Amino acid sequence: MTTQSTPRVLAAALATAVVIALLSIRLNAFRDYQIAEIAIEVTAVAGLTILTGLSGQISLGNGAFMAIGAYTTALLLLHLNWPFIVVLVVAAAITAVAGAVVGVAAARLHGPYLAGATLLLGVALPSLAYAYPGVFGADQGLNVNFTTPAFLGVNFPLTRWEAWVCSAVALVTLVLLANLGRSRVGRSWRAVRDDEVAAALAGVNVARARVLAFVVSAACAGMAGALLAIVTGLVAPEAFSITLSIALLTAAVIGGLGTLPGAVWGSLVIVLVPTYATDVATSHGLSTSVASNIPIAAYGAVLILVMLLFPQGIQGAVRWLLGLFGISSARTWRTAALPDARPEKEGTQ
Amino acid sequence: MKRSLPLRAPAIAVVAAAALAVAACSSGSSSSPSSGASATTGASSGASSSSSAALTASAPGITPTTITIGSHQPLTGPAAPGYSEIAPASAAYFAYVNAHGGVYGRDIDYKYLDDAYNPTQTATVVRQLVLQDNVYAIFDGLGTPTHLAVESFLNAQKVPDVFVASGCDCWDQPTTDPETFGWQLDYIREGKILGQYVAKHFAGKKIGYFYQDDEFGMDGVKGLDDEIPKSDVVSRQSYVPTNVNVAPAVAALRAAGAQVVISFSIPAFTALLKLTSLKLGFSPQLVVSNVGSDPITLSGLLESFAKQGGATVNGNALTNGIITDGYAPSVGDTSNSWTAFFKKVHDQYDAKAPFDGNVLYGMAVAYTFVQAMLKAGRNPTRADLVSAINSGLAQGPVVAPYAYSSTDHDGVTGAYIGVINNGVLTQQGSVLTTDTSPTGAIATYTGTEPQAPASGIPSP
Numbered sequence: 001m002t003t004q005s006t007p008r009v010l011a012a013a014l015a016t017a018v019v020i021a022l023l024s025i026r027l028n029a030f031r032d033y034q035i036a037e038i039a040i041e042v043t044a045v046a047g048l049t050i051l052t053g054l055s056g057q058i059s060l061g062n063g064a065f066m067a068i069g070a071y072t073t074a075l076l077l078l079h080l081n082w083p084f085i086v087v088l089v090v091a092a093a094i095t096a097v098a099g100a101v102v103g104v105a106a107a108r109l110h111g112p113y114l115a116g117a118t119l120l121l122g123v124a125l126p127s128l129a130y131a132y133p134g135v136f137g138a139d140q141g142l143n144v145n146f147t148t149p150a151f152l153g154v155n156f157p158l159t160r161w162e163a164w165v166c167s168a169v170a171l172v173t174l175v176l177l178a179n180l181g182r183s184r185v186g187r188s189w190r191a192v193r194d195d196e197v198a199a200a201l202a203g204v205n206v207a208r209a210r211v212l213a214f215v216v217s218a219a220c221a222g223m224a225g226a227l228l229a230i231v232t233g234l235v236a237p238e239a240f241s242i243t244l245s246i247a248l249l250t251a252a253v254i255g256g257l258g259t260l261p262g263a264v265w266g267s268l269v270i271v272l273v274p275t276y277a278t279d280v281a282t283s284h285g286l287s288t289s290v291a292s293n294i295p296i297a298a299y300g301a302v303l304i305l306v307m308l309l310f311p312q313g314i315q316g317a318v319r320w321l322l323g324l325f326g327i328s329s330a331r332t333w334r335t336a337a338l339p340d341a342r343p344e345k346e347g348t349q
Numbered sequence: 350m351k352r353s354l355p356l357r358a359p360a361i362a363v364v365a366a367a368a369l370a371v372a373a374c375s376s377g378s379s380s381s382p383s384s385g386a387s388a389t390t391g392a393s394s395g396a397s398s399s400s401s402a403a404l405t406a407s408a409p410g411i412t413p414t415t416i417t418i419g420s421h422q423p424l425t426g427p428a429a430p431g432y433s434e435i436a437p438a439s440a441a442y443f444a445y446v447n448a449h450g451g452v453y454g455r456d457i458d459y460k461y462l463d464d465a466y467n468p469t470q471t472a473t474v475v476r477q478l479v480l481q482d483n484v485y486a487i488f489d490g491l492g493t494p495t496h497l498a499v500e501s502f503l504n505a506q507k508v509p510d511v512f513v514a515s516g517c518d519c520w521d522q523p524t525t526d527p528e529t530f531g532w533q534l535d536y537i538r539e540g541k542i543l544g545q546y547v548a549k550h551f552a553g554k555k556i557g558y559f560y561q562d563d564e565f566g567m568d569g570v571k572g573l574d575d576e577i578p579k580s581d582v583v584s585r586q587s588y589v590p591t592n593v594n595v596a597p598a599v600a601a602l603r604a605a606g607a608q609v610v611i612s613f614s615i616p617a618f619t620a621l622l623k624l625t626s627l628k629l630g631f632s633p634q635l636v637v638s639n640v641g642s643d644p645i646t647l648s649g650l651l652e653s654f655a656k657q658g659g660a661t662v663n664g665n666a667l668t669n670g671i672i673t674d675g676y677a678p679s680v681g682d683t684s685n686s687w688t689a690f691f692k693k694v695h696d697q698y699d700a701k702a703p704f705d706g707n708v709l710y711g712m713a714v715a716y717t718f719v720q721a722m723l724k725a726g727r728n729p730t731r732a733d734l735v736s737a738i739n740s741g742l743a744q745g746p747v748v749a750p751y752a753y754s755s756t757d758h759d760g761v762t763g764a765y766i767g768v769i770n771n772g773v774l775t776q777q778g779s780v781l782t783t784d785t786s787p788t789g790a791i792a793t794y795t796g797t798e799p800q801a802p803a804s805g806i807p808s809p
Contacts, residue, residue: 239498
């Protein structure tokens with residue numbers, strides 16, 4: 001099975017890439033921009049859902065990792081003008097190192113203490129931009145100049161190119177994470193999540209597994225930050241407030257914690273619901289004070305509904321629907337509802 | 350042994366489905382940019398204005414009956430209190446104009462979206478306005494970090510980016526950002542005008558600075574330092590808007606013996622400065638920048654902060670004697686023709702909001718936009734609006750002339766000094782004008798301030 005599945009994942013990823021490429025040509029420029037936004041969100045949320053759903057560690061600080069990736073990108077493009085692909089790799093590497101540092105501390109913490117420590121990271125780290133205005137540009141931030149490559153011609157829309165770049169990174173990330181989750185590393189994460197003592201007795205290095213999960217999660221967030229930097233064109237501390245970290249976790253939970261399809265669902269909700277709700281609110285002539293709060297209300301309503309109806313997130317609902325039609329979902333990733341929840345049963349034997 | 354296999358094809362299938370969902374969403378709302386707009390309102394009175402060329406869809410966002418413009422505003426989030434009143438006030442003035450013949454018969458359709466003062470959201474909503482809703486121009490986008498996130502995008506797209514709601518000097522870059530124009534008095538000019546007043550009226554006194562640690566505060570300090578002798582400044586304290594504990598800064602000002610404290614702060618931090626000083630028994634003469642000194646906002650904040658701390662204060666009493674500056678007429682000055690006119694529009698179209706400095710600001714900047722649109726001509730392109738402003742705008746509801754030219758994209762060039770008394774700002778002395786250079790002189794403005802037109806509509 002395992003030997004067969006990697007080519008299948010790759011084939012599916014390629015098919016998706018073709019679909020996105022076609023969509024990006026057919027849709028208007030703003031929809032292309034939204035595809036890029038969704039891809040960025042997917043990249044970050046996929047990393048977080050691995051950390052929380054698979055290794056059982058919560059993080060309220062992944063927005064700070066995105067900030068590290070974004071500032072790395074801005075500084076490298078600004079001062080060294082490296083090609084973006086190199087910058088992306090360096091941003092991921094630097095954020096991974098930051099993730100390792102946080103992970104070492106996090107490996108000793110559990111539950112609310114871990115949430116508190118990562119929350120501190122999410123709140124405090126972006127403030128460094130104010131402490132070193134000469135390097136990070138304080139609240140004005142750093143401008144990032146990103147253009148379409150010359151071979152595409154001058155008339156190629158920038159937003160389409162951004163959609164392509166971001167989607168490519170998101171797809172590669174999903175393929176890599178899918179393989180990682182299936183590998184020995186992924187199994188050790190699940191073992192640690194389900195029972196640390198049993199995992200340790202079985203020979204899993206618990207601390208190393210937990211730190212590694214943080215490294216992977218941070219690297220994903222770093223790449224997402226790098227993409228965000230080129231797409232928005234500005235890296236400023238206001239963009240990395242604590243609400244960003246919470247939005248990432250919300251997306252992972254709405255989509256279905258611990259599942260990569262869930263990361264995609266959650267990202268779609270986070271990106272599309274506010275825009276859609278704004279359009280609806282403004283087109284119905286509501287007063288400003290009401291209309292401006294509708295997106296927030298819609299976001300809350302979606303969160304409550306999903307949690308009430310499908311505690312395992314949208315992916316849980318999808319699986320339930322597939323089950324109704326007799327399509328087995330046994331081959332998908334086993335659900336990990338919440339970090340501390342015990343699995344209902346083992347996978348197919 | 351087969352284990353449960355995690356993701357594979359299903360995961361990828363979901364991505365494909367997701368992408369399709371985006372496509373589905375788009376089909377609903379991304380149709381022809383102008384068809385929806387033209388149906389919304391019928392400009393009936395267009396025929397009554399001059400009957401020269403027929404009205405055409407001369408630019409994106411312009412139809413024979415409407416002009417659609419967009420903006421990003423903090424309607425929710427920490428920057429919303431006060432600032433969220435600005436866009437509805439502009440919309441109220443546009444509603445007045447629409448009801449009185451529109452701009453060459455076209456109605457202005459003002460679409461402002463919430464960015465919660467987050468640059469990432471600004472980038473999204475402005476792209477939505479430009480790429481999907483095809484607005485003619487971005488008008489009065491609020492905030493420095495937020496607007497910086499879209500300045501280069503708007504200039505690359507050649508979308509007029511007029512009258513940014515921020516006093517950052519960074520909007521004045523006609524060579525690199527020819528589409529972008531500031532409007533309000535920039536913080537450097539403001540710092541110079543306040544600095545000169547303090548240097549003259551408090552000569553020899555010990556002076557302390559309290560400023561926000563960003564371009565707003567630092568531009569202000571730059572202007573102050575141009576006018577106040579360095580040796581008189583005994584302490585320079587900054588704050589970051591995310592940390593409400595200003596006690597160490599106030600204690601340092603007190604320890605340095607500051608007799609005059611000049612504050613470049615937003616309203617919440619002006620209130621914190623005042624209350625913390627009170628607690629520490631420190632009562633210097635306060636001089637506050639325009640942004641942080643709206644008497645109505647400030648008085649409300651003082652009372653609510655004190656209440657949170659278990660004390661009762663009289664907000665108006667605490668603001669008494671604060672020295673500040675103004676570049677628009679004071680809302681308390683009912684004899685001013687502009688204030689009286691905007692009050693009338695407010696009462697008719699925006700009565701739910703308090704008539705404060707934010708509302709007056711929103712209407713005054715909207716008036717300036719209508720003025721520029723009328724100057725741009727009957728069937729303007731986007732470039733026509735930019736060149737209309739580049740050729741200069743006549744002074745309107747503000748107290749000093751605009752700097753606009755093809756080489757200068759700053760707005761208002763001067764202000765008056767005022768003192769707050771019983772919640773009302775009273776002008777002291779004449780209007781002063783200056784430039785942003787360290788050596789540029791500060792001159793008394795000798796021109797006469799125009800009266801508000803009886804119709805309330807600017808002449809082209």
